[in-house]
Each structure stands twice: as C-alpha cells, then as structure tokens.
Amino acid sequence: xxxxxxxxxxxxxxxxxxxxxxxxxxxxxxxxxxxxxxxxxxxxxxxxxxxxxxxxxxxxxxxxxxxxxxxxxxxxxxxxxxxxxxxxxxxxxxxxxxxxxxxxxxxxxxxxxxxxxxxxxxxxxxxxxxxxxxxxxxxxxxxxxxxxxxxxxxxxxxxxxxxxxxxxxxxxxxxxxxxxxxxxxxxxxxxxxxxxxxxxxxxxxxxxxxxxxxxxxxxxxxxxxxxxxxxxxxxxxxxxxxxxxxxxxxxxxxxxxxxxxxxxxxxxxxxxxxxxxxxxxxxxxxxxxxxxxxxxxxxxxxxxxxxxxxxxxxxxxxxxxxxxxxxxxxxxxxxxxxxxxxxxxxxxxxxxxxxxxxxxxxxxxxxxxxxxxxxxxxxxxxxxxxxxxxxxxxxxxxxxxxxxx
Amino acid sequence: xxxxxxxxxxxxxxxxxxxxxxxxxxxxxxxxxxxxxxxxxxxxxxxxxxxxxxxxxxxxxxxxxxxxxxxxxxxxxxxxxxxxxxxxxxxxxxxxxxxxxxxxxxxxxxxxxxxxxx
Numbered sequence: 001x002x003x004x005x006x007x008x009x010x011x012x013x014x015x016x017x018x019x020x021x022x023x024x025x026x027x028x029x030x031x032x033x034x035x036x037x038x039x040x041x042x043x044x045x046x047x048x049x050x051x052x053x054x055x056x057x058x059x060x061x062x063x064x065x066x067x068x069x070x071x072x073x074x075x076x077x078x079x080x081x082x083x084x085x086x087x088x089x090x091x092x093x094x095x096x097x098x099x100x101x102x103x104x105x106x107x108x109x110x111x112x113x114x115x116x117x118x119x120x121x122x123x124x125x126x127x128x129x130x131x132x133x134x135x136x137x138x139x140x141x142x143x144x145x146x147x148x149x150x151x152x153x154x155x156x157x158x159x160x161x162x163x164x165x166x167x168x169x170x171x172x173x174x175x176x177x178x179x180x181x182x183x184x185x186x187x188x189x190x191x192x193x194x195x196x197x198x199x200x201x202x203x204x205x206x207x208x209x210x211x212x213x214x215x216x217x218x219x220x221x222x223x224x225x226x227x228x229x230x231x232x233x234x235x236x237x238x239x240x241x242x243x244x245x246x247x248x249x250x251x252x253x254x255x256x257x258x259x260x261x262x263x264x265x266x267x268x269x270x271x272x273x274x275x276x277x278x279x280x281x282x283x284x285x286x287x288x289x290x291x292x293x294x295x296x297x298x299x300x301x302x303x304x305x306x307x308x309x310x311x312x313x314x315x316x317x318x319x320x321x322x323x324x325x326x327x328x329x330x331x332x333x334x335x336x337x338x339x340x341x342x343x344x345x346x347x348x349x350x351x352x353x354x355x356x357x358x359x360x361x362x363x364x365x366x367x368x369x370x371x372x373x374x375x376x377x378x379x380x381x382x383x384x385x386x387x388x389x390x391x392x393x394x395x396x397x398x399x400x401x402x403x404x405x
Numbered sequence: 406x407x408x409x410x411x412x413x414x415x416x417x418x419x420x421x422x423x424x425x426x427x428x429x430x431x432x433x434x435x436x437x438x439x440x441x442x443x444x445x446x447x448x449x450x451x452x453x454x455x456x457x458x459x460x461x462x463x464x465x466x467x468x469x470x471x472x473x474x475x476x477x478x479x480x481x482x483x484x485x486x487x488x489x490x491x492x493x494x495x496x497x498x499x500x501x502x503x504x505x506x507x508x509x510x511x512x513x514x515x516x517x518x519x520x521x522x523x
Contacts, residue, residue: 066416066492073414073427078456081414132522301453302416302427304509311523315512318523368492 019230020149020237021285022102023095023192023346025278026339028234029261030252031185032241034178037162037169040238042186044170046193047231049386052379053357055223056364057199061206062215064369068203069299071363081300084359087352092197092293095345096324097331099285100126101338105255106279109271119332126286127325131318135208135307138291142284149233149281151273155265156236159243166239180400187397188343190390191350193234196357197292204295208308216373237261255339290328294321351394357387406489408443416493417448417482419500426505428494429453432481446487446494448505449479472511475504 031039061067066074073081103126104118129138175182206215240261245252252258258278262270291307297320298305304314311318331341361383364375406412412428419425430447451469455462470477480503487496500506517523 064492070416074416077409078414078429078453082457131520301450302424302448304424304506311520312513312517315509315517318517319512 019227020146020152020233020277020281021192022099022278022282022338022342023188023195023349024230024234025149025237025258025281026252026255026342027185027188027192027346028237029241029245029258031189032238032243033245033250033252034185035175035182036242036246037166037238038173038175039182039186039189040166040169040235041172042189043193043231043234043238045172045386045389046190047227047234049190049194049383049390050198051223051227051231052383053194053199053360054202054227055220056360056375056379056383057203058206058211058219058223059216059373060364060369061203062211062219063213063371063373065207065212066369067207067295067299068200068360068363069296071369072359073300075363075366076359080359084355085296085300087355088196088200088296089293091345091348091352092289093324093328094331094341095195095197095349096286096289096293097328097336098338098341098345099282099289100325100328101332101336101341102255102282103279103286104332105338106275106282109256109259110275110279114335115338116333116335119329122286122332123325123329126283126290127322129283129287130290130307130321130325131311133307135205138287138307139205142280142287145280146277146284148273149277151262151266151270151277152233152240153236155262155270156239156243158265159240161239161243166235180397180403183393183397184347184400187350187390187394188346189234190386191346191348191353191394193231194353194387194390195289195349196353197289200296201288201292204292204299208306213371213373253339286325290321290324293324347394347398350390351398352391353387354391357383411489412443412446412494417446417487418490418493418495419503420495420497421499422495423500425496425500425503430456430479443484445481445483447479447481450508451477452479469508472507473504476507480504 028043031042057068060071064071069081072084100119100122101115103122104115107113107118107122108115129142133141206219211219241252244261244264245257250257255278259271259274262274264270266273294317295305297303298314298317303316305317306314332338361375361380363369365380367374408431413431415428417425417428426448428446429449430452431443432445432447433441434444435441451462451466454465466477482496482498486498487494489495513523
C-alpha cells in the first residue's frame with residue numbers, strides 16, 4: 001500500500017513534469033499571442049483527450065500485461081501494424097527533431113552559439129542518457145527537473161489575468177480575424193497535447209514497472225491529476241502569451257521571444273527560468289519520444305526490449321534508439337528552424353490521430369485483453385470525437401495555412 | 406483455435422519463458438483427400454518481409470545467410486512442439502539453441518560491445 005502511494009505521488013509529479021514540451025509551450029504561447037484567451041478551449045479539449053488516452057494505455061498494460069504495439073500487431077496483423085508504424089515513425093521523427101532543436105535553442109539562448117552547432121552535443125547527451133540510464137532514471141529524474149515549468153503558472157498568477165475572460169475562452173468560439181490561422185493554431189495546440197508517443201511511452205513504462213490489475217485505480221489518479229495539472233501549465237503559458245504579447249500584436253515567430261513571457265515578472269531570472277524550462281522539458285520529451293519509437297518497433301517485431309537491460313542484451317532495441325537520435329540530429333544540423341519543425345510536427349500529429357487512436361479504442365473494448373476493465377461509452381465517445389475533430393480541423397486548416405503563407 | 410486470430414503474429418516464448426519473437430508465418434501440410442494440417446510455425450524476418458514483398462524478402466535473405474548456421478532461410482518450429490499458455494504461445498525449445506536471435510547476437514558482438522557502456 002505504501003509502495004503504491006509513493007508510486008502514485010511520483011507518477012503524478014512525473015506526469016506534470018513531463019507534460020510540457022516544445023510543442024505545448026510554443027503552441028500555447030502562439031495561441032495566447034494571436035487570440036488572447038479565445039483558444040483556451042483547444043488546450044482543455046486536448047488535455048481531456050490525452051488524460052483519457054493515458055489512462056486507457058496504463059489500464060491496458062496493467063490488465064493485459066501487453067503493450068499497445070504488441071496488441072496492434074496481434075489483433076490487426078503485420079500489414080496494418082506496418083502502416084501505422086510508418087505514419088507514427090514519420091510524424092514522431094519530425095517531433096523528435098523539434099524537441100532536440102528546442103534543447104539546442106535553449107543552449108543558443110543561454111550561451112549564444114548558433115543552433116546547428118549544438119546539434120551533436122545535444123544528440124550525444126540524449127543518447128548517453130538512454131545508453132547508460134535506466135527507465136526509472138529517465139522517467140523520474142528528467143521529469144522531476146521538468147517541474148521548473150511551474151514557473152509559468154506562478155508567472156501567470158502574478159499578472160492577475162481576467163479569470164472571467166479565461167473561462168469564456170474555455171468554450172469553443174469562432175474567430176473574428178485570420179480564420180485559417182486561428183484553426184491552424186487550434187490544431188497545433190491539439191496536436192501538441194494529444195501526442196501518441198506520450199501514451200505509447202506510458203504503456204511500455206507500465207510493463208517496465210511490472211504493473212498488474214491492482215494498479216488500475218493508481219493509474220486513473222496519475223492520468224487524471226498528472227495530465228490535468230499539465231494542461232493547467234499549458235493554460236498558464238497561454239495566459240502569459242495573452243497578457244504579454246496579445247495587446248502589443250506580437251506573434252511568436254522565434255524562440256528568442258519566449259523569455260519575454262517571464263522577463264517582466266521575474267526580471268533577468270525570468271530569462272533563465274524560460275531557458276531552463278525549455279531545455280529540460282525538451283530533453284525529457286526527446287528521451288520519451290525516442291524510447292516510445294524504439295519500444296513500438298521492438299514490440300511490433302517481437303524483439304527483446306527494455307531500457308533497464310544492458311544494451312548488449314537487446315542490441316536491436318538499443319541500436320534502434322541510437323539510429324533514431326542520429327536521424328533526428330540531421331534536421332537540427334541542417335539548420336531547419338525548430339519552431340517551424342514544431343508547427344509542422346504538431347499539425348501532422350493532429351492529422352494522423354485517428355490512424356492510431358481508433359484501432360486503440362477497438363482494443364480497449366476487447367474483453368480478451370481487458371476482462372471486466374473494458375472502456376465505458378463516455379471514454380470511447382470523448383476520445384473518438386476529439387481525435388476526429390482534431391484530424392478534420394488539421395486536414396482542412398493545413399492546406400489553407402500553406403496557401404495563405 | 407483460429408489460426409489467423411490466435412496464432413499468426415502472436416508472441417512466442419521459449420522453454421525458459423524467455424521472449425522468442427513473434428509467429429511470422431504458418432506452414433500448412435496439404436494431404437490428398439484429407440484436410441490440411443499445421444506442420445510448422447515460422448519465426449523469421451524473411452517470412453515477415455515476404456508478407457509485404459517476395460523480392461524484398463529474397464534480397465534480405467542473402468544478407469541474413471551471413472549471420473550463421475540456420476539463417477538465410479526461415480526458422481521453422483514443428484507445431485507439435487508448441488503449446489498455448491493463455492494468450493502466449495510457448496515452444497519446448499531453448500531460444501539460445503535456435504538461430505532466432507542471431508541478428509541480435511551479431512549486432513551485440515560486432516557493434517554494441519565495442520561502445521563504452523554497451
């Protein structure tokens with residue numbers, strides 16, 4: 001019982017610390033800067049959806065002893081698994097490159113050397129942590145450091161936002177200007193919140209931590225409170241963007257603008273808080289996405305896998321994450337703007353959501369895997385509607401945004 | 406038991422309960438005047454690739470053959486040596502006595518062990 005209480009607390013803390021990453025920070029800041037509080041609803045919907053998905057993926061692993069990729073291949077066959085893998089791999093590689101670019105951008109702001117110069121040191125740091133670290137170290141250590149992102153909530157509270165307007169923004173509304181851009185930002189926020197790598201990682205983590213059916217209630221609390229508080233931090237970033245940038249009509253187009261979110265509140269310390277938040281949050285996300293991808297490939301092909309194992313005992317798994325880090329490094333080395341990569345990655349994530357989410361929902365309703373713990377109609381409906389909405393908005397708004405420049 | 410739903414793509418464990426890959430293919434024996442019966446299960450990237458493209462599988466098989474004895478062709482497990490334990494299939498063979506993990510062993514020997522911390 002005591003162990004479960006410790007795991008519950010740690011799980012919530014790591015979920016909070018691991019929630020914010022480059023996508024959620026920049027898209028929330030862009031939403032606030034462009035439309036004030038009006039896009040708060042997109043964070044609420046995204047958080048609701050990811051909380052359900054994380055809860056489901058943990059429950060699935062705890063009840064069946066299997067991960068999502070395991071069951072995807074078993075239930076839908078190798079061909080379908082290969083299609084979902086290719087889409088997941090393509091989209092997540094762009095997001096991974098964006099996260100590594102985010103670490104490089106944080107170092108660029110701290111030290112001043114150009115972003116591509118930091119590509120190899122960042123890759124080496126991330127790879128070393130994966131190669132030498134254990135699952136517990138990655139899950140808890142980096143996510144605990146990620147709690148520095150709470151500075152955004154403190155900053156937002158200090159600026160005394162209009163809670164009435166914020167609450168009004170929680171309800172979806174039509175834009176008054178730049179319609180295609182409004183929907184594109186909404187899609188990016190949804191894509192940043194509902195990242196498949198997060199619940200794939202969570203599901204594999206539950207297996208690494210040897211969860212069984214007794215963890216179902218613990219899992220529910222971790223997903224609800226952890227994701228809920230993570231969403232709260234995203235709203236805090238949106239509030240900062242709405243107060244700091246929106247009245248001055250400043251769009252967030254470069255990373256170097258982000259420290260302004262906290263500069264006026266904490267002075268020069270605000271600059272370092274944003275740099276630390278960005279660097280640590282992106283490092284945590286880099287490790288999580290790389291592992292989620294390597295887990296998915298290894299589990300789907302039936303290889304031996306496990307971050308707690310020595311690399312030589314699961315060579316294919318450890319070389320897979322090595323190659324993934326190397327592939328993402330090429331984007332950063334090439335000098336592609338991390339902010340552009342983030343926007344593209346988040347929008348593509350939203351567009352591809354149904355491909356992974358709908359088959360997952362079929363699994364979540366299969367008593368062969370979950371026994372009496374299958375999904376209820378409410379969870380099914382919420383996840384299906386939000387994923388479909390995100391995908392439709394993405395498919396409509398991405399071309400409009402490209403046409404509109 | 407349904408062959409496609411309950412056997413193909415399922416996880417396989419060895420006699421020690423260790424992970425031994427996934428069932429990539431099923432070999433049926435055709436008998437004149439009698440129903441076909443399952444002869445072997447195949448665990449091999451060659452079989453898996455052949456499900457997408459025979460040309461790709463043939464190309465890969467040439468390189469796979471260099472991994473040692475028993476590689477270059479799909480590894481077959483007699484159906485009689487496999488039992489079902491809940492959702493998992495188990496063979497009464499130690500995976501270390503098979504070429505299933507030859508690629509893992511080769512990568513470990515030639516690359517991973519040479520990297521510090523590997």
